Amino acid sequence: MAEIIAGVSIASSFIQLVDFGTKVVSRLHDYRSDFQELPKVFRDLHIQLPLLLRTIEALRSKAESSTLPGLKDHLVPILDGCKNELQSLDQLLTDLLPVTNSWREKLKKASRSIFQESKLERMHKTLRQYTDTLMFYSIAEAQNGPSTLGEEVDTQNEATEAEMERIRRWVKGPDPHINYQSALNQRLDKTGSWFLEGNEYQNWKAQDKSLLWVNGIPGSGKSVLSASIIEDVQQSRPGLALAFFYFSFNDPEKQLFDSFCRSIFQQLTRQALIIPKPIKELFRSCTSGRRTPTVYELVKVLGDLVGAFPGCYLIVDALDESSEPDNVLRLLKDLWSRENIPHLHILMTSRKERDIELSLSGFVADEDCVSLQTKSVDEDIRRYVQYCWDHDPKFKKWRKNSELKAQVEKSLMLKASGMFRWASCQMDELRKCINVKQLRNALVSLPKDLDETYERILCGIEEQNREYALRVLRWLAFANSTLTTLEVAEIVAIDAEGEGAFDKDEVLSDPEDIIALCSSLVTIRESAVVLAHYSVQEYLVSSRACQGPAKHFALEARHSNAIVACGCLMYLLHLADGSMHDLKKLKLFYPLALYSARQWWTHASQASESCADRICILANKLDGNYRGFTICLSLHDPDDNNNQGRRSTNEKPTPELLYHASCAGIIPLIRQLMSAGANVNHAGGYLGTSLQAAIVKKHSPAVKMLLAGGAHVDVCGGRYGSVLNAACATNSENIVQQLIVAGADVNLQADTHGSPLQVACCTGSDKVLQLLLKAGANSRGVQSFADRSILRLHHGCRETPRG
Structure with a gap:
């Protein structure tokens, strides 16, 4: 039934579009016949519209019998958007083209058309994009073609469709729609309409290929403006690909290049x-999606993916x-330079920082740089202030006081000077x-900038x-990682600086009181x-912050991590x-348990020596x-990221603390444990010994310390078979050099x-290969081994056959 409805809908869209397009072409043709000429701004349209109609007619018959999955769903919004654009053009023609033979009327309307030239030019470019998009789908359908080879081919097509669906679900990145919706929720009607x-x-939206860098001061509303842009592109450019990403200081995962690539892909x-x-x-090559591709593998194919669309x-x-x-800019520049991506539109927002400005020079032209001017943003701020006054219950008592x-x-x-955040x-x-007196006094003593605003908020917090x-x-x-309200309610009760510890009685009874504690500095x-x-x-x-009256709240990174x-x-x-032994109940009653188990290692590795x-x-x-350490590893075992929760709370962990400290690269803890007599050669973890763990995690200072403490360099076993194998498998040139200097056997057969050398051949690092050969590695038999094992090793198998 759904397919029948979709078929009727698309057939109706085709008919309406052809009828309306023919009407517009006829209007231009009649005018040209009557007056022997067309104003300059209409000539390109008179050429473009017949091409658009021919493309629609060619696609019409193909779409009705298409075997290409999802084609009809893709076409309906494109046809509707095209029809809307033609309606706008028809209305404009009514206003601009004379319908009488009066030269006075012709002159009057011709002069009026001059002022609409840029608008008509954009319409022409938009219709050309629709033509290219429809032509793209027409070619795609022709290449797909109807099957004439019987059931065998039909089965193969079904398998291909199933594979395509698995590919679409394969790579997962952080969801930018959360940030997008959050920004939309902050936006008032008509905010950013001036932009x-x-x-x-x-022009950026209509050109075949375009770049735009939107920059502004802190708090000028760039993220809300981005949301308006995304919404506008979604509505005005159906059929073209749209991908977006919000980098965020609040979410460490959304600061990474890896996350950006996965999300876009x-x-x-x-x-x-x-x-x-x-x-x-x-x-x-990733065993049909069972292995997640590396960021470098994704970067290699992103250009092919972007180029698969009629526009992006x-x-x-x-x-x-x-x-x-x-890295982000390097990727965008690479996509921009690709010949197979003729219709690419890139828009970036940021502060006008010197490093970014220098990186963009030679990539983004001066005319493609837009600074959010104070005057324009101030109009949006005025609208925001008016809305708050008219709708916020807190101002209801003064709403009738227009003065x-x-x-x-x-x-x-x-x-305000263009700072949305300051006004908020x-x-x-x-x-x-x-x-009223308090209100007037507050207006007289408004802070001059955001620094003074934050300073006052902090000083105003009750003792x-x-x-x-x-x-x-x-x-x-x-x-x-992002913290929930329940987790933060527990954090309030942890006295990590004083003599106390965690006091359950200090947990916030109502997590919403977090806002009362920190005022405008935090949000939920x-x-x-x-x-x-x-x-x-x-x-x-x-x-x-360290020098002002709010210095009690000043934060230092390494001290804070400690x-x-x-x-x-x-x-x-x-x-x-x-x-409590049940992990589900434990996480329910102690909301901060999972974060603490997962992240204390990372925070400790970034802590100051003084702590x-x-x-x-x-x-x-x-x-x-x-019980404590077993619970910690049951919640999160850093030695086995793919098997969380398998360890029983009653099962004693095999690896020692030194091994886990080496995994995390916590230098002070490694030093202290070694001084206390910890066995540096104990092998109990998935990666092997503490030295192998530090090598795989690429903690070079930890490797150096463990070697100095007597760690053996020719131990066999562990994830990669031997110590030197682990360094080669992770392309750690510096660590390979350290191990060779420490006397590692470059020909040790695990x-x-x-x-x-065989492992290095599989990972493809020329520098590591050179180090090994220079140290006397035997190259005999390497080629045959690599031929048989490179894919298995690359896919992360635990064992690979020996040569």
């Missing part, structure tokens, strides 16, 4: 009507919040006023709540607590004192607590994976 209607944006494969051959080959829009928000902006409303609007607009914070402060607020802000600023989005803006974290870690690590360990030790002793004491205390 969407401007020439720079309209995931979005585009789910929109693709046809999966390009290189994507299928990569999928099959890529929108990248907050480039300055990426931890690897150079007071005008004073609020005037005072805020005078100092001031409105939050004004909400706290209980009478009894300051320590709680500091704990929340510290964890939010340095958390390795879908049960997740985050810092309200990038500028909040920037202020807290700046030298400016405190968070201690907090995680204290929380886990508290769990050890209980009697190392305390981390070591707590870690050893946890290690000495049979029971699995063969010799170091």
Whole structure:
């Protein structure tokens, strides 16, 4: 039934579009016949429209009998969008083309058409895009073709369709739609309309290939504007691919180049009507999707994926919040230079930072750089202030006082200077006023900038709540993943700096009180607590915060990571004192348990040396607590990321603490454990010994320390068969050199994976190969081994046959 409805819908769309397009062409043709000429701005349209109609007619018969999966679903919004564009053109022609033989009327309308030239030019480019898009699908259908080879081919087509569906579900990246929806929720009606209607944006959208860099000061509303752009492209460019990504300081995963690539790949494969051959080959080489491709493998095929669309829009928000902006720009430049991607549109937003500006020079032309001007943004801010006053219950008591409303609007607009974030914070402060006098006094003493705004908010936190607020802000600023309201409610009760530990009585009874604690500095989005803006974290870690009256709240990265690590360990030790064994119940009653077990290692590895002793004491205390350390590894075993939750809470972990410290690269803890007599050659982990764990995780300082402490370099066993094999498999040139200097046998033949040279051949590192050959590695038999084992090793098999 659904297919019948879809067929009727598309047939109707084709008929309406052809009829309407014919009408518009006829209007232009009649005018040209009557007056022997067309105004210049209509000539290109008079050529383009017949081509569009021929393309529609050619596709019409193919679409009705198409065997290409999803073609009809792709075509309906394209045809509707094309029809809407033709309707707009028809209305414009009615206004501009004279219908009488009066030369006065002709002159009047011809002069009017001059002022519509840019609009008509954009319409022409848009219709040309629709023509190219429909032509693309027509060619795709022709290449797919009807099957004439009987049931065998039909079965093969079904298998191909099933594979395409598996490919679309294969690679998973962080979901940018969460950020997109959050930004849309903050947007008021008509916010950013000045930009969407401007020439720079309209030209970017209509040109065959275009770049645009939108930059602005902190808090100028760039992310909300990005959401408006995404929504507009979705509505006005059906049939063309759209992929977007929000880099976010609040989510460490959304700062990574790897995450960006996976998200873009995931979005585009789910929109693709046809999966390009290189994507299928990569999928099959990854054992039909059982292995996740590396970021480098994805980068190699992204160009083929983007080129599989008739046009593609890529929108990248907050480039300055990426931890690897150079890699992101390198990829975008590569896509831009590809000859197989003739219709690519890239839009980026960021602050106007010098490093980004230099990276974009030679890539983005001056005319494609748009700075968000204070005057334009201020109109959006004015609309926001008016909306708050008219709709927020806190201002209801003064709503009839038009003079007071005008004073609020005037005072805020005078100092906003294009900073949406600043205006938002001031409105939050004004909400706290209980009478007109307080309100007027607040308007007279408005802070001059965001720094002073944050300083006042922090100093205004009640004395009894300051320590709680500091704990929340510290964890939010340095958390390795997004924290929920329930997790933050527990964090308030962890005294990681004082003499105490975790006090259950200090847990927030109502997690919503987090906002009361930290005011405008934090916000809650879908049960997740985050810092309200990038500028909040920037202020807290700046030298400016250290020098002002709010210096109690100033944060230093390594010191803060140490405190968070201690907090995680204290929380886990508290769990050890209980009697609960069921992991599901444990995670339910102790919401911070999973984060603590997963992340204390990472925080400890990034901690300052001055706090190392305390981390070591707590870690050893946890290690000495049979129940505590077992619970920790049951929640998260860093030695076995693919088998979470398999370890029983009653099962004693085999690897020693030194092994796990080496996995995480926690230098002070490694040093302390070795001084206490820990066995550096104990082999109990999946990766092998502590040395092998440090090698695989590429912690070079830890490798150096373990070697100095007597770690054996010719131990066999572990994930890669031997110590030197592990270094070769991970392409660690520096570590390979360290091991060779330490006397590692370059010809040691392991029971699995063969010799170091054989492993290096599979990983393809020329420099590692050179190091091994220079140290006397025997190359005999390597080629035959590599031929038989390269795929298996690359796919991550535990064992590979020896040569």
